[in-house]
Amino acid sequence: MADLPTAIPADAQALKPSSDPQPLAALQAEVAELRCQLQAQHDLQKSLNDSEQRFRALISSLQVGVVVQGNKAEILLCNAVSLELLGLSEAEYLGRSSFDPRWQIQDEHGAPFAAERRPVARVLSTGREVRDVVMSVYRPRSSDWVWLLVNAVPQLDAQGGVKQVVSTFTDITALRHAEERTRQLADDLLSMSTPCIPIADGVVILPLIGRFDQVRGQHALATLLHYVTQHRVRAVLLDLTGLLTADTWVTQMIGQIVSAVGLLGAMLFLSGIRGKLAKELVQTGQSLSSVPTFATLQQGVHALLAGPPR
DSSP, rough: OOOOOOOOOHHHHHSOOOOOHHHHHHHHHHHHHHHHHHHHHHHHHHHHHHHHHHHHHHHHHHHSEEEEETTBBBBEEOHHHHHHHHTTTTTHHTTTTTTOOOEEEEEESSSSSSSGGSSSHHHHHHHSSSEEEEEEEEEETTTTEEEEEEEEEEEEETTTEEEEEEEEEEEOOHHHHHHHHHHHHHHHHHHHHHHHHEEETTTTEOOEEEHHHHHHHHHHHHHHHHHHHTTTTSSEEEEOTTTOSHHHHHHHHHHHHHHHHHHOOOOOEEEOOOHHHHHHHHHHTOOTSSOOEEEHHHHHHHEEEEOOOO
């Protein structure tokens, strides 16, 4: 039997485990570093998840509508109040854009609200918050309009671009209806405070009662001119007995009424001028010398009923 070789090949020597501990220690350090990085990523993800859950819980607890939209105006997140106010389900709402043609939105004046003028679109184009925008949104399910007060605030990325837009909106429908009723009541009060009272064919009395400002004055003038035109009035008795204000504006208003009635072909008479008002009329240069004047309303009515000009 041939003797076995005693020399160890070079490649076999290369496979022999090294007794140097440095490579092993370096490997263990690298593994430990990777574990730290993985743990940090895990902690960060958990923190983000917790933060998102807290944010969702926060907006869910708010008593106003809250919507989070992406940089394409697409709806990413909303709370239950927003769904209730708009009359939509979450499935119908999420993913819809502010530019979706299905929206029917009006501005505070009741005119169509162009998509590019709405709060979220303005935030996306300018990067600045938009506050206190009044608008109404049509709700198909209930076939009505809801009035909203809207605020929109941008969330910026590291480069300063708009990453998301957070919008809040409050239901002000009841307030708008109350304001409308108040305006209607004010119009009714104006109409009652400046009534044209016919006392004979072609003869009407306009009593000015209380305090007059520019709004009431213009309304009185418009009411009288409309009545004179519509009813072919020949004579107007402007009674100033109940007038409580005697300032420059009031004297100018009286002068305007005298001139306007004359231009319409009717004659104007005055009654109930008091001393303070007479003084103010003289001081402001209102020429009423050609206007027949009576001391009291009773005298004026008696004279016109006895024989109004024709």
